[in-house]
Amino acid sequence: MDGIQLMAQAMHAARARLEISASNLANVSSTAGFRRSVARVHLGPEGLSVSSAADTKPGPLERTGRSWDVAVAGNGAFSVRGTGGAIESERSASFVADGEGVLRDERGRALLGLRGVVRAGWADAVDARGVVRDASGKAVEQLRLAPGTSLRSGFLERPNVDAVREMVDVLAAQRAFESAQKTLSAIDDTRAKAVNELAKVSG
Amino acid sequence: MNRALYAAATGMAAQQQTLDTVADNLANVDVAGFKRATATFAALGDGLGTAPAGLLRSFEQGKLEKSGGPCDLAIEGAGFFRVERDGATAYTRAGAFSRAADGSLRDAEGWRLHGIRIPADAVALDVRPNGTVVARLPGNASRTLGRIELAQFDAPERLQPLGSALFAATPLAGKPRMVAPGGPHGPALAFGALEHANVSIYASMIEILTAQRAYEANAKAVQASDEMLRIANNLHRG
Numbered sequence: 001m002d003g004i005q006l007m008a009q010a011m012h013a014a015r016a017r018l019e020i021s022a023s024n025l026a027n028v029s030s031t032a033g034f035r036r037s038v039a040r041v042h043l044g045p046e047g048l049s050v051s052s053a054a055d056t057k058p059g060p061l062e063r064t065g066r067s068w069d070v071a072v073a074g075n076g077a078f079s080v081r082g083t084g085g086a087i088e089s090e091r092s093a094s095f096v097a098d099g100e101g102v103l104r105d106e107r108g109r110a111l112l113g114l115r116g117v118v119r120a121g122w123a124d125a126v127d128a129r130g131v132v133r134d135a136s137g138k139a140v141e142q143l144r145l146a147p148g149t150s151l152r153s154g155f156l157e158r159p160n161v162d163a164v165r166e167m168v169d170v171l172a173a174q175r176a177f178e179s180a181q182k183t184l185s186a187i188d189d190t191r192a193k194a195v196n197e198l199a200k201v202s203g
Numbered sequence: 204m205n206r207a208l209y210a211a212a213t214g215m216a217a218q219q220q221t222l223d224t225v226a227d228n229l230a231n232v233d234v235a236g237f238k239r240a241t242a243t244f245a246a247l248g249d250g251l252g253t254a255p256a257g258l259l260r261s262f263e264q265g266k267l268e269k270s271g272g273p274c275d276l277a278i279e280g281a282g283f284f285r286v287e288r289d290g291a292t293a294y295t296r297a298g299a300f301s302r303a304a305d306g307s308l309r310d311a312e313g314w315r316l317h318g319i320r321i322p323a324d325a326v327a328l329d330v331r332p333n334g335t336v337v338a339r340l341p342g343n344a345s346r347t348l349g350r351i352e353l354a355q356f357d358a359p360e361r362l363q364p365l366g367s368a369l370f371a372a373t374p375l376a377g378k379p380r381m382v383a384p385g386g387p388h389g390p391a392l393a394f395g396a397l398e399h400a401n402v403s404i405y406a407s408m409i410e411i412l413t414a415q416r417a418y419e420a421n422a423k424a425v426q427a428s429d430e431m432l433r434i435a436n437n438l439h440r441g
Contacts, residue, residue, distance in 0.1 A: 015207070015431060019250055022207035022424040026214030026252035029417045030221060030244040037250060052250070064241070065263035065401075094243065094259055097358035099374050106245055106256050120357040120377075135388040163420045174427045181434050 001047055003187045009048040010180035013041050016050040017173040021166045027159050028166070032106075033059070033071075033092040034159035039169075058091075059160035061152060067125050068095040068103060071157040076149025078130065080109035081117065089146065092157035113141035126153050206250065207428040213252030214421035217244050220255055221414040228402045235277075235311075236297030236368040237400035238262050262359045265296075265401040267393050274300040274308055274328055277398040280390030282353030282382060286314035288369070294354055294379070296398055297368040302328075312369065319349055330394040333385025353390055354379035 017039045027034040037052040061071050070093060072078065077089035093105035097120035103111040110117040113132060124135045128150050130143035145151070224242040231237040238260050245256040267277045276298035278284070283294035293314065300308040300316060306323065308316040321328065325338035334351040356362065357377035362370035372379055384392045 011435070018424070018428055018431065019207040019210065022210040022214075022421075022428065023250035023252055025417070025420050025424050026210045026217065027244070027246050028214065028420060029413045030214075030217045030242070031246050031253050032243070034246050034253075064261065066259075066261050096259070096360045097377060099377060101357045101377060106243060137388070163417065167420055167423060170424050170427045174430060177431050178434060181438060184438070185440075 004184055006047055007180045007184035007187065011177055011184070013048045013050045014173045014177035014180060016052075017041070017176070018170060020052050021169040021173065024161045025163065025166050025170075028161045028163050029159065031159055032094065032156045033090075034161065035059075036159065036161045036166075055160060057160050059158045061155045062158050063154060064094075064156050065154050066094065067153050068120070069093075069154055069156045070095065070126060071152050071155040073128075073150045073152050073155075075146075077146045078149065078151065079112040079144035080105060081112055082109050087112065092155075094156065112144045114144060115141060118143070126151060128152070205428075208425055210247075210250060210252035211421045211424035211428065213247065213254065215418055215425070217242075217253050217255065218414045218418035218421065222411065222418075224258065225407050225410045225414070228400075229404070229407050231367050232400050232402045232404060234297070234367045234400050235299055235397040236265070236295055237402065238265075238296070238368070239400070239402045260360050260362075260364075261401060263401045265399040267396045267398055269395060270299075270397040271395060272299060272301075272397070273395075274302060275395055275397050276300060276330060276351075277393040277396040278353060278384075278390050279393055280384075281359075282355045282384070282390045283359075283370070283379075284310070284351070285317040285354050285379075286310055286369075287317060288314045288365070292317070292372070293365055294356075294362065294370045294372065295368050299397060312366070314369070316351070319351065321348065322346070330392055331385070332391040332393070334383060334392050350383060351392065352381045352383055355382055355390075356380075 020037050020039045024036045035054045038055050040051050042049050072091045077091050080088055080090050082088050095103040095105055095111050098104050101119040102117045103120050118141055124133055126132050130145045130151055131139050132141040134140050220242045224240050228239045240258045240260045243256045243259050244253045247254050278296055283296055286293050286295055297310055299311045302321055303309045306320045308319050319336055321338055324340055326341055327339045329337045336348040337345050338348050339345050361373055361375035363373050365371050382389050384390050
């Protein structure tokens with residue numbers, strides 16, 4: 001592969017790494033349940049390519065004190081029904097009742113129990129095993145949980161983004177971009193010499 | 204690089220909004236019945252950054268404190284006092300009521316508590332945990348004036364704020380349900396006490412520090428992508 005092409009690809013790769021870090025940083029402390037993306041740079045026969053994958057490591061749990069802020073401690077998930085009707089799994093969400101009393105997360109998905117959607121009017125709290133109780137402590141519903149799930153009511157999962165690591169990645173991407181550009185310029189200089197000076201008739 | 208620039212810019216805007224919200228919480232730390240808010244965000248997906256998803260108010264119980272006010276009330280548990288505001292019903296947990304000349308009980312902003320009228324010759328008031336209001340009259344007599352009922356909502360988070368501690372009903376909050384205080388699992392009234400704002404100064408300070416550092420980190424990402432653009436522009440040296 002041509003050196004200039006390869007260096008151009010290296011500059012593209014560095015740019016893609018910066019984009020990924022910038023997006024991680026944008027969500028660093030504010031977006032509940034956000035999963036950071038990790039950049040992977042591959043060198044193949046076609047040159048450099050960048051892909052990204054979600055880092056599934058759980059983020060830290062933060063106490064919010066709202067009983068329908070629900071997060072999963074450790075592994076596991078609970079179930080919500082999307083606005084299109086599909087059942088999805090989720091690990092942390094702030095549920096608020098809609099006009100009909102159905103508990104919905106930030107994206108409008110309804111919290112699911114074994115008997116259907118969960119309504120706020122009769123549901124007062126949820127315990128670690130997903131048992132929903134009314135104000136008098138009577139069990140009224142059981143949430144649909146993945147096996148082995150332990151819930152925390154009054155907690156939200158914070159993004160699993162480490163600002164220090166992202167800042168190092170930003171710097172590394174920036175420097176990688178610079179060195180690729182320097183190498184590209186050096187190759188360009190060498191070629192300019194070959195074209196303009198080697199062929200010069202001396203004297 | 205433009206994507207990185209814009210993603211980092213959404214991050215800076217998010218931290219700015221977080222700071223605004225924390226500042227508002229702190230400004231109301233001494234307002235009885237105030238409920239703290241949190242700015243929430245949702246990831247834009249595809250590495251485009253983050254977008255505001257609205258304010259979420261926490262109706263977590265605030266601490267009750269004996270205030271000694273002759274008509275002060277605090278709610279322990281869920282629910283709101285109903286007051287009349289410009290002809291419409293508004294809802295509040297700020298229970299710093301006082302007697303007005305027309306016999307009504309009025310909150311700190313001057314709105315009238317629903318359903319209670321105090322006779323002019325009443326010497327003092329007493330409110331039981333179950334909401335029963337009793338007036339003490341001259342000569343050791345007393346008279347029951349009525350019972351304060353509380354309004355509960357399915358989604359108090361969706362009430363519309365009308366100032367620091369006053370709210371208006373909205374369709375999204377659901378219909379108000381009237382409950383009598385003092386039930387075995389329901390709310391109770393505390394007479395001579397006020398509910399503190401549920402704002403923790405320490406938690407707010409940590410939020411401010413975190414937001415500030417996150418803002419800086421995003422600003423650095425903006426600088427880095429700007430620097431890359433500059434280098435790319437210098438590739439061509441004429």
